Amino acid sequence: MDWMIILQQLVNGLTLGAIYGLIAVGYTMVYGIIGMINFAHGDIYMVSAYLTAICIAVFMSWWGWTFVPLILVLTLIVVILFTSLYGWVVERVAYRPLRGSQRLAPLISAIGMSLVLQNYVQISQSARTQGVPSLISGHPLRIGSEQNFVQITEMQILIVIVAFLSMAVLSYIIQATALGRACRATQQDRVMASILGINTDKIISIVFIIGAASAAVAGVLVTLNYGTFDFFIGFVTGIKAFTAAVLGGIGSLPGAMLGGLILGLAESLFSGFVNTDYKDVFAFALLVLVLIFRPSGLLGKPEVEKV
Amino acid sequence: MKKIALFCLVFAWLGLSFAGDIIKIGVAGPHTGAYAAFGEQLWRGSEQAANDINAKGGINGKKIELVKADDACEPKQAVSIANRLIDSDEVVAVIGHFCSSSTMPASEIYDDAGVLMITPGSTNPKITERGLVTILRTCGRDDQQGTVAADFLVKTLKAKRVAVLHDKDTYGQGLADAMKAHMNILGVKEVLYEGLTRGEKDFNALVTKLRSLNVDAVYFGGLHTEAGPLVRQMREQGLNVPFISGDGIVSEEFVLTAGGEQYVKNVYMTFGADPRNIKAGQQVVETFRRQGYEPEGYTLYSYATMQVVAEAMKQAKTTDGIKLAKWLKQHAVNTVMGVKSWDNKGDLNTSDYVIYQWHDNGQYSEL
Amino acid sequence: MLDVDADFSTKQTILDAILAALIAWLFFLPITGVLLDGYAVQSAWHQPFVLALIVFYARCLIAIIVHTDLGKRLFVGKGHYAGVEVVDKTNAHWHWLLVIVAIGFVFPFFSSKYWLTVAILALIYVLLGLGLNVVVGLAGLLDLGFVAFYAVGAYSYALGSEYLGLGFWTALPFAAVLAASFGAILGFPVLRMHGDYLAIVTLGFGEIIRLILNNWTAFTGGPNGASAPLPTLFGLEFSRRAKQGGTPFHDYFGLDYSTIYRYILIYLVLFLVVCVMTMVVVRLRQMPIGRAWEALREDETACRSLGINHVVVKLSAFSMGAMVGGLAGVFFAAYQGFINPSSFTFFESALILAIVVLGGLGSVVGVIIAAVVLTILPELLREFSDYRVLIFGMSMVLMMIWRPRGLLPQRRQAFRRT
Known part of the structure; x- marks a missing residue:
């Protein structure tokens, strides 16, 4: 076995894992606060990919900008803003009216919302695969000989750094700010929190907005890195990210990142050294195995049953 | 209430009076779902052809009316709409389906009902190998395509380590x-044979694996949605070996999904002689372009299919599927893609697969 | 016309609607207003305006309707409490039931082939809904991979006939047993899991089965699928020419050949199975095992402390549900004549779950109605072909908002003093 190849697969897995982790954050935060699986989250991420391409196209082909850093920063800001709006609207329209009803109602509503978003984008933007021009490319970092090397691209570095940075920021918000305290209070006991003067509806909206914003960050990075997307990516990536969130222990922020990284690495290594056909089977089997031995995921708190 | 009843009556009467003067033809394919881009090609082509034929007086004086039927490339829906087209819409012929997996179950139903079905896009050999009478196609077969690709790989590129x-x-x-079967006959054994997952965009792990195996050519069976990112990630990891694929990447979107013109260099594909370059079709191509639509991929195939159906009905003076199929298997038809004729199984007599090469200006040309 | 009550304020309504329209305009602006075209974009500024306008009027209309008597009756104070409704007296309308069953049996002889196939699909979903209802509705185990058992059933018929020479009639019990054992096997590792962890593990199982069916080309035919033979009736075949060594049905009775006979046969058998299964599920709910399922759903700890063996109870729920799912799979394969893994995606699981939840968890009649509605609705919507799935998704959301506990929430008969 060649060390360079193993290292390269680790780099591949780390990048993929960071992306899964970023999207998993949205699942885990929403789950943490209202205990529902937000199936439409993957589609929010898909919308952000479209927004990215639209922003870049507007800046470059309409307004004729050429200064790449400015385009990237502005794209990121605009996409985060609009995707947050999508997250907020979805919560307001499809989930808030269901607050307090039986547990499965929001799940079905979320599945419906996921269908709506997919088809809404498909009808307005056509079903064809879209793309963005490659803005950052050219000088990957290569270590090793001409034939046998490990390569890290600028985008891969950016993805991993941004993923960890957003994780740190989110953890800080949850752990150390007034907003975070309100979030945690709502999570533990919504009725009690509202009695203590926390506007729980507002807190839940904010959580949805934060979740959508992290999906937007992932959307921008992924779109720039792979250059192509369609209206179906939300489903494909969404299921993986959701798996990552559960693997790490749903409701736990570091768990989402850990789950994402493990899933990304597992997929890359299995695909690279065993078989690509059965890569997804392996990923799901890993999840099942982990849950059999740790029924609440790797970093999840064990459920305390109240009697 | 009375008014409504009267209105309905008038409407029904109008419907009846028109029923004699139209010929209903189903256009079945993925009009929604992940493959809707192909459904659009199918619909655009058939619709334009129907309009053109109607403008010239229709089929023996009868106007063509198209019925759009969506199978979303799901076999379950394909069966359901096949029955619907026959029973409720009472179509006399069907253009479609597109995905081979949908065409397979649906074709059984058309054959059973004696309705002509011509697919412009399903290339799986099994479709015409099951002894179904009324099933034809206006595209080639995958085994013909694979043979051409294998010949090219082994004889022209002299590839020794091929990943499939x-x-x-x-x-x-x-x-x-x-492709693999014919390549093995030619004496080259593949170094890797694996499948990737549709809809995913990250193939870096697979590309690193290709690198570690020192492949000198990659063959990919699939569509441009996956081929694009795969090529891009190969080039990004410095793997510049030839990449060969089939008619699934015949679309300008391939350049788009690959992330730009610089990535499609050294990419080859097999496809029928480009219908857009055939002289017979220049006028139609112009019509499409005037509407701001590039008739790529299967658009002209669908156009030709509509022409074939119309021509058969005109000449055989019937709408009976079995007679139409019989007529088509004995006669050649002039289409926008040149003259087409069929063998007894319903396959085209001539396979015109050739190798195309993509250039770094984002265009492809025949090799 | 519409009488609004005193709380209604025109000014407030219009202000609300303007705000909603503004947000809607922003929401629709980038996706519908700027259209991607390669690496460039085209503008379609009118689209967000039109959509925002629609939102404006819809918001006004909703505001008016909820302030009328009709609106209050429809929307307010319904379904926002949990638990099972208790009814006092038996409201079993025997004669109505008989009429419905009778109509069900004669339906195929008057129906067109197209509507017959739709009815078959609807019944298949009824069966699937009944199966999942046992798992999710009664036992409270959220299963997102129910489609796995459906696939097991379908493939056991198709592959069984290919490798073992099974016919339709032998395949029915074979698939039922096979699917039930799959249910038990898959149920075993998830005994310790609760709620959403259970959901994702079952989802994982569903995907694993589909992926294996897709990848194991040598055995299952992979993406090319496997073909399933047509059902036979006492050796009579339903194809134009006999393929399985019997006599064609139409020749035997001297009828003209038509494909409708085979669908009539499938429909009748399927209808019978659905009737039997409905009865079984209804009866099971009254029996100790059914009551144990529901008790477990309400409080697992209490059940275990009262000596209910949770392993047996959970596994029996899984196998029971899986068995019904497997049966549905056989009918699906027989009806379609060809199956491939793309019919067994996660979306299918979600659809079956939607049937159970929309119908009302645990409610048999509700599930049947929901299954019929959810199969026929997309067919009716075919006229709107492009907007079909969009409307379907929207109606899922709206239904949940309107009736979060489903169309017909579960009811339980009160114990009567005799």
Whole structure:
């Protein structure tokens, strides 16, 4: 076995894992606060990919900008803003009216919302695969000989750094700010929190907005890195990210990142050294195995049953 | 209430009076779902052809009316709409379906009902191998396509270490298998045979694996949606070996999904002689372009299919599927893609697969 | 016309609607207003305006309707409490039931082939809904991979006939047993899991089965699928020419050949199975095992402390549900004549779950109605072909908002003093 190849697969897995982790954050935060699986989250991420391409196209082909850093920063800001709006609207329209009803109602509503978003984008933007021009490319970092090397691209570095940075920021918000305290209070006991003067509806909206914003960050990075997307990516990536969130222990922020990284690495290594056909089977089997031995995921708190 | 009843009556009467003067033809394919881009090609082509034929007086004085039927490339929906087209819409012929996996179950129903079905896009060999009478196609077969690709790989490129990839779908895997079989006959054994997952965009792990195996050519059976990112990631990891694929990447979107013109260099594909370059079709191509639509991929195939159906009905003076199929298997038809004729199974007599090469200006040309 | 009550304020309504329209305009602006075209974009500024306008009027209309008597009756104070409704007296309308069953049996002889196939699909979903209802509705185990058992059933018929020479009639019990054992096997590792962890593990199982069916080309045919033979009736075949060594049905009775006979046969058998299964599920709910399922759903700890063996109870729920799912799979394969893994995606699981939840968890009649509605609705919507799935998704959301506990929430008969 060649060390360079193993290292390269680790780099591949780390990048993929960071992306899964970023999207998993949205699942885990929403789950943490209202205990529902937000199936439409993957589609929010898909919308952000479209927004990215639209922003870049507007800046470059309409307004004729050429200064790449400015385009990237502005794209990121605009996409985060609009995707947050999508997250907020979805919560307001499809989930808030269901607050307090039986547990499965929001799940079905979320599945419906996921269908709506997919088809809404498909009808307005056509079903064809879209793309963005490659803005950052050219000088990957290569270590090793001409034939046998490990390569890290600028985008891969950016993805991993941004993923960890957003994780740190989110953890800080949850752990150390007034907003975070309100979030945690709502999570533990919504009725009690509202009695203590926390506007729980507002807190839940904010959580949805934060979740959508992290999906937007992932959307921008992924779109720039792979250059192509369609209206179906939300489903494909969404299921993986959701798996990552559960693997790490749903409701736990570091768990989402850990789950994402493990899933990304597992997929890359299995695909690279065993078989690509059965890569997804392996990923799901890993999840099942982990849950059999740790029924609440790797970093999840064990459920305390109240009697 | 009375008014409504009267209105309905008038409407029904109008419907009846028109029923004699129209010929209903179904256009079945993925009009929604992940493959809707192909459904659009199918619909655009058939619709334009129907309009053109109607403008010239229709089929023996009868106007063509198209019925759009969506199967979303799901076999379950394909069966359901096949029955619907026959029973409720009472179509006399069907253009479609597109995905081989949908065409397979649906064609059984058309054959059973004696309705003519011509697919412009399903290339899986099994479709015409099951002894169904009324099923024809206006495209080639994957085994013909695979043979051309294998010849090219072994004889022209002199490749020794070939990786064969596919997208685990009826079309993609069928094509890859056909190519692999012929390549093995030519004495080259593949170093890797694996399938990737449709809809994913990250193939870096697979590309690193290709690198570690020192492949000198990659064959991919699948569509441009996966081929694009795969090529891009190969080039990004410095793997500049030839990349060969089939008619699933015949679309300008391939350049788009690959992330730009610089990535499609050294990419080859097999496809029928480009219908847009055939002289017979220049006028139609112009019509499409005037509408701001590039008739790529299967658009002209669908156009030609509509022409074939109309011509058969005109000449055989019937709408009976079995007679139409019989007529088509004995006569050649002039289409926008040149003259087409069929063998007894319903396959085209001539396979016109050739190798195309993509250039770094984002265009492809015949090799 | 519409009488609004005193709380209604025109000014407030219009202000609300303007705000909603503004947000809607922003929401629709980038996706519908700027259209991607390669690496460039085209503008379609009118689209967000039109959509925002629609939102404006819709918001006004909703505001008016909820302030009328009709609106209050429809929307307010319904379904926002949990638990099972208790009814006092038996409201079993025997004669109505008989009429419905009778109509069900004669339906195929008057129906067109197209509507017959739709009816078959609807019944298949009824069966699937009944199966999942046992798992999710009664036992409270959220299963997102129910489609796995459906696939097991379908493939056991198709592959069984290919490798073992099974016919339709032998395949029915074979698939039922096979699917039930799969249910038990898959149920075993998830005994310790609760709620959403259970959901994702079952989802994982569903995907694993589909992926294996897709990848194991040598055995299952992979993406090319496997073909399933047509059902036979006492050796009579339903194809134009006999393929399985019997006599064609139409020749035997001297009828003209038509494909409708085979669908009539499938429909009748399927209808019978659905009737039997409905009865079984209804009866099971009254029996100790059914009551144990529901008790477990309400409080697992209490059940275990009262000596209910949770392993047996959970596994029996899984196998029971899986068995019904497997049966549905056989009918699906027989009806379609060809199956491939793309019919067994996660979306299918979600659809079956939607049937159970929309119908009302645990409610048999509700599930049947929901299954019929959810199969026929997309067919009716075919006229709107492009907007079909969009409307379907929207109606899922709206239904949940309107009736979060489903169309017909579960009811339980009160114990009567005799």
